[in-house]
Amino acid sequence: MPSLKDLKNRIASVKATQKITKAMQMVAAAKLRRAQEAAEAARPYSQRMAAVMSNIAQAVGGGDDAPRIMTGTGKDDVHLLVVAAADRGLCGGFNGQIVRLAREHARRLRAEGKTVKIITVGKKSYDLLRRDYSSAIVERIDFRDVRKIGFAQAEQVAEKVFDMFEAGEFDVCTLFYSEFKSVISQVPTAQQLIPAAPAEQVEGEGEGSAAVYDYEPDASAILADLAPRSIKVQIFRALLENVAGEMGAKMSAMDNATRNAGEMIDKLSMSYNRQRQAQITKELIEIISGAEAL
């Protein structure tokens, strides 16, 4: 049985922890709002980009004119996994989920006899993959010293991917990130970047696909210019979704922690009070029995 003093100390320390988790939750809530705004602000660009890409891809067709970055190398031997997670922990299962998905993917590919290379984005992604796949990690990127994720960061990741592609270091590139569904739900997602996944049907964009465009310069030149841009945008979007997801996950994790701390404080205070009462009763009994003995 811990002494009264021990209990008092523990209550104080749990209270201090609760204050910290509470503060972290509030910070995460504020950051989440900003991250959501950023993700929303980025949406028009990526939507237009997708619409234009599908339009132009139709015009060019799947012919030989399409840039290599869209069609891929035609092989399927070396896979590059870009695993984007957060730079910090304390956000529940957020990082774990993304990494688990990537790990399963890598295991499956290896079982099929393919080579796997990994680029980790974010400190936690590296920390979690280092143990099993340290030999496969070819590059690690993190944004610890960046205050706000901007397009420049997405470009940094994209350039690295392009360089490797140009050098023929991989055939298929897949991006792992967490899709931000809502504050309480983030879905780890794998998205194939190279070769470009079959264009999704973009509908209800209010743009008749019948519009016949004039291309200046010609369609395939524009496509060659657009394809890398589109990949950058996809990476950018993934990074933004990740930030929002991380903050959402952190918020609910910290909310849980705060509630747990509250429960613990209640329990500890209860036993503290009981023990104090027991001590008082004991002292009284001692006094009374002492008085009776006289």
Next chain:
Amino acid sequence: MANSFKFELVSPEELLVSTEVTSVVVPGSEGDMTVMADHAPTMTTIRPGIVSFTGDEGKEERYVVFGGFADILPEGCTVLAEKAIHVDDMNSEIIKEQIAAAEKAVEDAKHDQQAQRAREFLDQLTTLEGAILPA
């Protein structure tokens, strides 16, 4: 009075302009073009330069853009710029930074094609610098 149409200037980070305009000048990679209402559907890449548009009230606004492309339809025009800055917020620092980055890209280029593209981009930037920064 010319008819107005919808004009949008979008950068990856945000939607900068969304308004009704009567004409837009787009710095296309093959030359500037002025877009007015009911323009034939055109898609063009753009070079670093100035996008200027005249709103309904006849007021002209100018944005500096660094590459991207424009999607022109009879009913509207969308410019997707890699980076766009209002002319008033523009200063020599920003463009110097861009030029330094472009110079680095030229040096780092691994093969001729890439080097050529980087050099073209650098040229366009230096032209732009001359154009918007009165000595």
